[in-house]
Amino acid sequence: MGVSETEAIVLRTYKLAEADKITVFLSQHSGVMRGVARGARRLKSKFGASLEPFTLVSLSYYEKEGQELVAIRQAEILRSFFELSKNTEVVIALEYIGGLILEFAPPHEPNEKVFRMLRACLEAIAATPEALRQVTRYCEVWLLKLSGFLPDLRACVNCKKSFSEKNEKTYLGIDGALRCDRCAHQADLPLGVETFAQLRSTQRLTPAEWSLANSKASETSAKELSQVTQRLITRALERLPRGRATVE
Numbered sequence: 001m002g003v004s005e006t007e008a009i010v011l012r013t014y015k016l017a018e019a020d021k022i023t024v025f026l027s028q029h030s031g032v033m034r035g036v037a038r039g040a041r042r043l044k045s046k047f048g049a050s051l052e053p054f055t056l057v058s059l060s061y062y063e064k065e066g067q068e069l070v071a072i073r074q075a076e077i078l079r080s081f082f083e084l085s086k087n088t089e090v091v092i093a094l095e096y097i098g099g100l101i102l103e104f105a106p107p108h109e110p111n112e113k114v115f116r117m118l119r120a121c122l123e124a125i126a127a128t129p130e131a132l133r134q135v136t137r138y139c140e141v142w143l144l145k146l147s148g149f150l151p152d153l154r155a156c157v158n159c160k161k162s163f164s165e166k167n168e169k170t171y172l173g174i175d176g177a178l179r180c181d182r183c184a185h186q187a188d189l190p191l192g193v194e195t196f197a198q199l200r201s202t203q204r205l206t207p208a209e210w211s212l213a214n215s216k217a218s219e220t221s222a223k224e225l226s227q228v229t230q231r232l233i234t235r236a237l238e239r240l241p242r243g244r245a246t247v248e
């Protein structure tokens with residue numbers, strides 16, 4: 001409690017009263033938080049453009065015991081990503097990703113991996129906006145992984161046979177588990193060799209590396225991978241997340 005400082009990524013903002021803003025942000029060490037920035041909507045606010053969505057900021061805030069909203073005292077831009085806001089497709093995808101983070105990352109639950117992953121994804125999109133679809137997919141896979149909804153990619157859930165990354169046809173069940181050719185159920189979603197290799201490689205590559213490695217992936221595997229994350233996310237949230245149809 002008291003005054004804290006953190007790096008954070010702004011996810012959302014809402015208007016509050018006449019001149020204030022409520023900011024929802026992903027902090028580096030304390031997970032998703034919500035704070036009030038007094039006077040942030042005034043023309044000459046000390047916050048300037050620092051609280052725009054997807055800005056990486058250094059935040060100073062005051063936290064009072066028992067209160068959900070913190071008071072944002074200062075916000076300094078570390079990286080604005082302002083250039084991304086001119087691209088409508090990127091804005092739609094980022095809104096979707098921001099929404100997913102709010103779904104998968106519970107408030108005040110420290111998760112530095114989610115923070116680092118989101119920051120790396122933003123950097124990757126800023127460097128290569130054409131990789132938007134791949135980075136969105138990568139982000140989905142990692143949010144599933146970090147919240148425990150990604151199946152074991154190393155072995156068949158049934159017979160425990162180890163999967164090889166090179167030449168493995170796998171099957172994703174409606175139970176969210178991954179099975180080998182011999183154990184597959186009828187309703188399982190078949191994943192081609194290329195799709196499974198892509199899925200596995202998310203675990204050892206950064207978003208920029210992964211997008212580059214998959215920039216020439218076939219339409220079939222891109223579609224399969226989209227079905228995989230859609231099935232797993234829908235299973236985790238018990239519904240299709242908002243904006244998923246739009247980003248496809």
Ligand SMILES: [Zn+2]
Pocket residue numbers: 156157158159160161179180181182183
């Ligand atoms: Zn098996």
